[in-house]
Amino acid sequence: MSAVTVLCSCAENSQKDSRKLSIVTTIYPYYEFAREIAGDNAHVSQLIPPGSEIHDFEPTPKDILRINDADIFIYNGGESDEWVEDVLKSINSDVKVMRMFDYADLLYEEDIEHNKGDEYDEHIWTSLENDKKFVKAISEEIIKLDTPNKDKYKTNSNAYISKLNKLDSSFRATVENSAHNTIVVADRFPILYFVNEYGIKFESAFPGCTSETQPSIKTVTKLIDYVRKNELPVVFHIDNSSESLARIICEDSSAEIKTFYSMHNITREQFESNTSFISLLELNLKSLKEALG
Numbered sequence: 001m002s003a004v005t006v007l008c009s010c011a012e013n014s015q016k017d018s019r020k021l022s023i024v025t026t027i028y029p030y031y032e033f034a035r036e037i038a039g040d041n042a043h044v045s046q047l048i049p050p051g052s053e054i055h056d057f058e059p060t061p062k063d064i065l066r067i068n069d070a071d072i073f074i075y076n077g078g079e080s081d082e083w084v085e086d087v088l089k090s091i092n093s094d095v096k097v098m099r100m101f102d103y104a105d106l107l108y109e110e111d112i113e114h115n116k117g118d119e120y121d122e123h124i125w126t127s128l129e130n131d132k133k134f135v136k137a138i139s140e141e142i143i144k145l146d147t148p149n150k151d152k153y154k155t156n157s158n159a160y161i162s163k164l165n166k167l168d169s170s171f172r173a174t175v176e177n178s179a180h181n182t183i184v185v186a187d188r189f190p191i192l193y194f195v196n197e198y199g200i201k202f203e204s205a206f207p208g209c210t211s212e213t214q215p216s217i218k219t220v221t222k223l224i225d226y227v228r229k230n231e232l233p234v235v236f237h238i239d240n241s242s243e244s245l246a247r248i249i250c251e252d253s254s255a256e257i258k259t260f261y262s263m264h265n266i267t268r269e270q271f272e273s274n275t276s277f278i279s280l281l282e283l284n285l286k287s288l289k290e291a292l293g
């Protein structure tokens with residue numbers, strides 16, 4: 001008789017134990033991690049729908065109920081998730097709340113002149129080192145709520161961490177063996193954690209995820225000159241944003257436009273075709289190899 005059968009044969013626990021764990025996350029990366037760890041043993045859902053902008057999200061009463069009914073609620077922390085703090089005041093105290101900022105190594109925001117700000121940059125999931133910590137922490141909380149299946153969760157989280165380790169080594173090797181060490185991102189810049197981890201330098205049109213859409217002439221000129229002078233092969237734009245500025249920066253140079261996936265969210269099409277966090281990291285690796293030469 002398996003451990004699950006033993007548990008379910010105990011009448012007073014049967015209802016609770018036969019019910020799947022419910023895990024609700026605000027954004028895509030944590031949805032993916034929880035799903036990879038829990039597999040079919042949990043119902044994992046992403047509160048901010050695929051294809052939506054996470055920075056101006058406001059929860060509906062139905063969203064608040066979903067958080068209230070969850071066994072585990074995972075959110076990022078930081079500026080875009082300020083709405084969460086209010087919601088948490090009104091929900092059930094038996095929801096296990098995980099704020100990923102509490103598990104991350106944090107970096108201060110940086111402007112396009114590379115001056116540090118006094119607030120933390122919120123895009124913590126773009127660091128693979130942080131991601132490994134998140135996977136471990138989420139796995140530990142799932143195990144606390146469903147201990148009989150702990151071996152499965154450990155196997156799944158270790159397998160996922162191995163994939164992240166493999167990619168981490170590949171990113172490191174790419175940077176070590178490259179001709180250039182600077183990337184140009186003709187867009188917002190939500191990948192500070194990523195570049196910091198590998199010592200990649202950057203020039204960008206905007207800092208972080210500012211709502212600004214018009215860079216100054218000075219910035220545009222600086223980026224164009226940088227790409228031409230250094231004969232950079234690639235100019236990046238960020239996923240779910242327009243390529244228009246990248247096109248201007250590439251004009252009259254031999255640079256190609258590539259997408260860098262920051263993975264705040266994925267599109268509805270990516271969601272329906274089961275696009276994975278790992279597969280998007282692999283695309284980033286391929287583009288980075290071309291960008292650094």
Ligand SMILES: [Zn+2]
Nearest residue numbers: 123190209264
């Ligand atoms: Zn952002």
